[in-house]
Amino acid sequence: MQAVILIHGGAGTLFKGQISAEREAAAREGLQQALAAGVACLEQSALDAVEAAVKVLEDCEVFNAGRGSVYTHEGLQEMDAAIMDGRQCEAGAVAGVQGVRYPVSLARAVLQHSPHVMLSGSGAVAFARQQGLQIEPPEFFHSDYRWQQLLQIRDQDRTALDHALGQDEKKSFGTVGAVALDVHGALAAATSTGGMTNKRFGRIGDSALIGAGTYADAHCAVSATGHGEYFMRAVLAHELSARLRYTGQTLEQAAAGALQQVTELGGAGGLIVVDAKGNWRMPFNTGRMYRGVQTLTGSGEVWIY
Ligand code: ASP
Numbered sequence: 001m002q003a004v005i006l007i008h009g010g011a012g013t014l015f016k017g018q019i020s021a022e023r024e025a026a027a028r029e030g031l032q033q034a035l036a037a038g039v040a041c042l043e044q045s046a047l048d049a050v051e052a053a054v055k056v057l058e059d060c061e062v063f064n065a066g067r068g069s070v071y072t073h074e075g076l077q078e079m080d081a082a083i084m085d086g087r088q089c090e091a092g093a094v095a096g097v098q099g100v101r102y103p104v105s106l107a108r109a110v111l112q113h114s115p116h117v118m119l120s121g122s123g124a125v126a127f128a129r130q131q132g133l134q135i136e137p138p139e140f141f142h143s144d145y146r147w148q149q150l151l152q153i154r155d156q157d158r159t160a161l162d163h164a165l166g167q168d169e170k171k172s173f174g175t176v177g178a179v180a181l182d183v184h185g186a187l188a189a190a191t192s193t194g195g196m197t198n199k200r201f202g203r204i205g206d207s208a209l210i211g212a213g214t215y216a217d218a219h220c221a222v223s224a225t226g227h228g229e230y231f232m233r234a235v236l237a238h239e240l241s242a243r244l245r246y247t248g249q250t251l252e253q254a255a256a257g258a259l260q261q262v263t264e265l266g267g268a269g270g271l272i273v274v275d276a277k278g279n280w281r282m283p284f285n286t287g288r289m290y291r292g293v294q295t296l297t298g299s300g301e302v303w304i305y
Helices: 021-039 046-059 103-113 121-130 144-154 158-166 228-234 236-246 251-265
Strands: 004-012 079-085 090-097 118-120 176-181 187-193 214-216 220-226 269-275 288-295 301-303
Touching: 004 021, 004 046, 004 220, 004 269, 021 046, 021 176, 021 288, 021 301, 046 079, 046 103, 046 176, 046 187, 079 103, 079 214, 090 103, 090 121, 103 121, 103 187, 118 121, 176 269, 187 214, 187 220, 214 236, 220 228, 220 236, 220 251, 228 236, 228 251, 236 251, 236 269, 251 269, 269 288
Parallel strands: 090 118
Antiparallel strands: 004 176, 004 288, 079 090, 079 187, 176 187, 176 220, 214 220, 220 269, 288 301
């Protein structure tokens, strides 16, 4: 068994050359820093590791989570996040929160300091204040790049709005996530996102839904990115764990099979998964997925395409 952390910064259909060199460099830098932050916690706990890694990515403006989250149709940034501890299958999640600097830490506070699994909207933000978590003004989260993305599709007709999430050229998912196996053999997963550009206000994606975009148990830890509506319908992350438990499939087969179910429904995206032995996989059915991996003793590796 080898303690390890995997991270992703979202999948998308843009190929090499379609992303500016500056954004690509910033993304690589953010991924490396997130790996470093996560690996530093692998001797404490997998839960600490995934939270630490995701916080770095939430602070990095190139990713669609925390600062730099995408905009809703109304021009707001509503964020979703979830975290899960595989040891006891304990979970915390938040949906549609505004102004919370680290949504993943709010999800963890829900896990540790509330009797609930999921809080949403103003109730979640009130809980964040009560827990003393950092709240920031809208300007803190603003990204010109994300705003331009919204303007490009927002003013299309109603039909386009309804289908905006499905347009090929808009399939750019910058959600972030991490999964880890710590030195004690515990698994954890976390995912954080601004959701999808031009989403209706109040829309909640798979990232915050335990079993869909985020899941961890004694067998594996999973975090997904992609068109959330499809990942929810495939209950992707739990599906992957169930395949490992009930079918005798290898991790590679279970990961590919679970993603195939999303693909068959018409969904685009990818996932990262680590099992209790430290085996890992990062399949995606899109042109790229920002991703990285680092073992406790190894050096970090990051990839985009
Ligand atoms: N899965 C996220 C959502 O649907 C989007 C993404 O992965 O970028 O909210």
